[in-house]
Amino acid sequence: MNKTYQVAANKEIVQLMNLGHVKQRELESKLGADLMRAVHLRRLHISSSANVRLEDLPFRQFDYSIVSGACCENVIGYVPLPTGIAGPLIVNGRRYFIPLATTEGALVASTNRGCRAVTESGGAIVFVYKDAMTRAPVVQLESAAKVLELKRWLEDATNFEELKRAFDATSQ
Structure with a gap:
């Protein structure tokens, strides 16, 4: 955190951004805990340097600590959805x-x-066997017990290769 930036006027910081001396991604670290100001400065910079209108994109009344360093960079606001x-x-x-x-x-x-x-119908019984993302054919079975039965069958390399050949024959 840099106290110089904390006391600097918004206009001065935006000028530094326009000159390339301060990068958008550095605002949060230079301003410390003032995440709302970082968002506001970024909006000012974008509006002045790219002639972009951001008035209709809300940015107030949002807790930016939820996303800062976690799931969104260079934040300029949020989109409210029904x-x-x-x-x-x-x-x-x-x-x-x-x-x-x-x-x-x-x-x-x-x-x-x-x-x-x-x-x-009594609710669902679910379990997570493995938490991962794959791109593969989908097989629909009538119960979790049948899924487990298929999984065990596929653990045999010969069975796996047989099913793989069948799927590969229908893919492009």
Whole structure:
């Protein structure tokens, strides 16, 4: 943190940014805990140097400590989305409500119907075997027990190769 930047006028810092002496990504570290000011300065810089209008992009009334250093860099604001709630959904005996931020019509209503169907049928029993991301063919089975049976069958290299050949024959 640099006290010089903390006491400098916004106009001075924006001038330094325009000259390339201060980079957008450095604002939070130079200003310390004043994350809102960093967002404001970045907006001023962008507006003055790129002739971009940001008035319609909200930036006040947001806790930037949630995203700073975690999930978004060079923050200039946030986008408010309508948020609906679906549920309850019973999973492993616990009741959940699911917030959905969307502008897609009927998404919350249809998700809610699915939650009701699952809940009224006794809820869902789920488990995570492995937390990973893959790009692979999808196999639909009728139960978790059948999934486990297929997994064990695929652990045999001969079976795996047989299924791989079948999938590869239909991919491009």
